[in-house]
Amino acid sequence: MNITVIDFIILFLSSFRLTRLLVFDEIMEKIREPFFTEIEEVSAKGEVEIFLVPKPHGWKGWIGRMLNCYWCTGMWASAFCCLLYMFLPGIGGMLLLILAIAGGAAILELAVQQFINHSD
Structure with a gap:
């Protein structure tokens, strides 16, 4: 298989963004919900922690x-992105590009926030 540097960067950023989407993003909370049990505990300060x-x-x-x-999750997300790249280059490529751009934007936003927080 011959992957160009640009294709590798797109796969790298798209798998990063897909992983964060699945594991952390609020928009996916309802999809994650059936796989977890919510436990409430009261901290030493009397605050309820979930x-x-x-x-x-x-x-x-x-x-x-x-x-x-x-x-x-990152391993499975990467595998999914690679399968899209190999077997559905048309529509899959568009999805990968969207995820890659969003992933790049997320990394850039993190860098900007770090810069702003350290410059105060």
Whole structure:
């Protein structure tokens, strides 16, 4: 397989963005919900803290454990992006490009926020 540098960068950024979308973004919260149990605990300060714990058994538990691990989800997201790249270059390529641009924008925003926070 011959991957150009540009294709590699698109795959890299799109898998980064897809992973963050699946693991952290609020928009995916309802999709993650069936795979976790919500546990409330009261801290020493008397504040209620909510923890999401993967379901203990079965396929929901397996998916919950995967979504709870950024590295695990990143492997599957990368595989998905590579499969799109190889087998659906038309529509898949457009989706990968959108994710890559969003991933690049996210990294840039992080850098800008770090610069602003350190310049105060």
